Amino acid sequence: MQKNTLDYAKQLDQEDPLAHIRREFHIPKDESGKEWLYFTGNSLGLQPKTTQEYIQQELDDWAKYGVEGHFEAKNPWMPYHEFLTETMAEIVGAKPLEVVVMNTLTTNLHLLMVSFYQPTKTKYKIVIESDAFPSDRYAVQSQLKFHGFDVEEGLIEWKPREGEELLHIEDLETIIEEQGDEIALLLIGGVNYYTGQYFDIKRIAELGHAKDCMVGVDLAHGAGNIQPNLHESGVDFAAWCTYKYLNSGPGSLSGLFVHEKHAYKKDLPRFAGWWNHNKETRFNMRQPFDVMPGAEGWQLSNPPILSMAAIKASLDIFAKVGMDALREKSIKLTGYFEYLINQIGSDKIKVITPSDPQQRGCQLSVQVKDADKSLHQKLTENNVITDWREPDVIRCAPVPLYNSFEDVYRMVEILKSLL
Template sequence: MLETEKQFTLSNYKLGLEYAREQDKNDPLSTFRDQFHIPKNKEGNDWLYFTGNSLGLQPKSTQKYIQQELDDWANFGVEGHFEAKNPWMPYHEFLTEAMAKVVGAKPIEVVIMNTLTTNLHLLMVSFYQPTKTKYKIVIESDAFPSDRYAVQTQLEFHGYDAKDGVIEWKPRQGEELLNIEDLETILEEQGDEIALLLIGGVNYYTGQYLDIKKIAELGHAKNCMVGIDLAHGVGNIKPELHDSGVDFAAWCTYKYLNSGPGSLGGLFVHEKHAHNKKLKRFAGWWSHNKSTRFNMRQPLDVIPGAEGWQLSNPPILSMAAIKASLDMFNEVGMDAIREKSEKLTGYFEFLINELNNDKIKIITPSNPKERGCQLSIQVKDADKNLHKKLTEANIITDWREPDVIRCAPIPLYNTFEDVYRMTETLRTLL
């Protein structure tokens, strides 16, 4: 974003509580806050909850969705697979279309299954096929630890030294954010040795939203496979996975998708791979052709598309919680969510900058197109006390070592007044 554009955007906001309340009054998504359980303090007042990037709040509808499956289990036993209101046999299919809309994919490209790192490993079985000369994997230097461990152990499983096989895409000296030109340089210099790029679409620490389509183009130009970890992107930004051309992606659903602690994840496999049955994979019963699955003694006949990476019948209670959330996302639409998100986070940025305090600094990109809703506030001298004081004031953020407070105003349940009150408390504490 040009500096003049940034100044124009920030100048749209105003100071004061009345302005915040006016924005909430005119917010077309304001009614959705009442559809969530907002945690309260001992006095019965709502917390200011800014950690939906870690665990989303519970939709009030979730209990009803799960209770439906508990009732059907009680009433039908095993016959619930066919006789339940939402039959369990095809239950994952009830989630596919809405999930595809959230990530910008075709239904054949998406499935809900397993958890994030499990799915990354299953996908790397198929899309990481190293040779003696082309075996290295590119990750961000500050990739989420689980991604790093998955990549390291994949390399070691194939007989390579992880210290040699991992290439880190690093920020420039004195900077916090990644530059796409540096990834281009890595690929120009080492592309013949690189088999896979596995990049976080939105970095968990800085909140930077990377150009997924450009990453795919750069990787494919050097005959590399390209995968994206969307843990901090799904339900937050619009990744347009199909159009991006990436080979695969994986995500969790308990952050921005509000599906509950430890709930199932999802994965994307691009349509260009949908009918390639020669792709190596770890398979299970649920990978097999649905029409002959119960014939039992059949050779593996892999389902086309993302469903072909399934292993087992899914946990219905977890999927019920996901369905509750996705039904809400389907009702609202990602366009409306992103529109409010950009405005709400922009307002948050404006108020923090107005504090004009050199003890803190926002390291998340200022350009709304290069971030989701999260702002990462870097604290000078890495003092965790500021985060502790916010928590004591019933403002729930999270701390990431060495020096960042992560704050995510969620468009479905955070308000402009939440943001105003949080920054006023921050002003007092500073």
């Protein structure tokens, strides 16, 4: 039986086997030294305390070895991206062959669409969520234009029903049944940025593949949050950023997944660079292009080490904790948050994120009737960092790595006082 008291929240923290992990992160503080209540790990994750040490190691080795750091550094730079692969694969439920860290999110989506969006005159349409993150929309619109198609005709939107915020898989099924012969690609956000709704990506892949459509997933709001089990899902490709739930720092690199079934298709269309060329002959320099198998076959350039060092610092924490334990805490933490919001007992406020834990990650999108951004500003003035989305939604993400049950309790008490 949950309780709406500070003592109960503190008791939950005392019983939490992951409570100590919070101490491994820098919690932002105001000028007086008071910690902020930080609920925007869905926009930018907090910095692990080891990040500076990991980056400093590479700076020291650069100073010490110069170019020889590619081979002589403590963590040699030549294969550095490989140090990230195994843990990243575990986080997203993939085989190491299927995952690589490179570039940034939208760049990777474009590189993947070079291979997996191969339209014909009759089968060229792309399906996205109607409220997909803008960069996804812009990316697919530009792909349609690049291939000479009209955006209005080529872009199909999977929309909520009238008066609702959430999407129904049955409506996507209808779209595919009716237009599947004209659809070349489904590109769906695994967790919707606005509502926090987590989609059944295995079911989406099955629906798309039944009509010979390629299926891709943007996991920007999913990686490190939910367990997408990408290999088992059967999706053709996926990409995600690492600076949200994966805590790698502002604008850091992206992760990329290509299903094993495509790993050895050397004839897949793709852009090429020397880093997706066979690593055994890469430095021969005069060999014809020989693409590597697996996700590494989509790399173009050598890895940016300083950014990867920050990713490694975070991934080492994930490896220690494990996604099963994180997901278990996430369900409890978000469930308590939802309980407290519902205890406010006002018809002005509701959670639009699904109540079913299997249909959401740790983000709750709280809709406040007749509110405007001044509510968000008042929260900020009270040391609460949340994310405002027009017209009336506060996005809040209690991240299980570093948010506590007491954080959640105090945040809701402040919100209640402002209402």
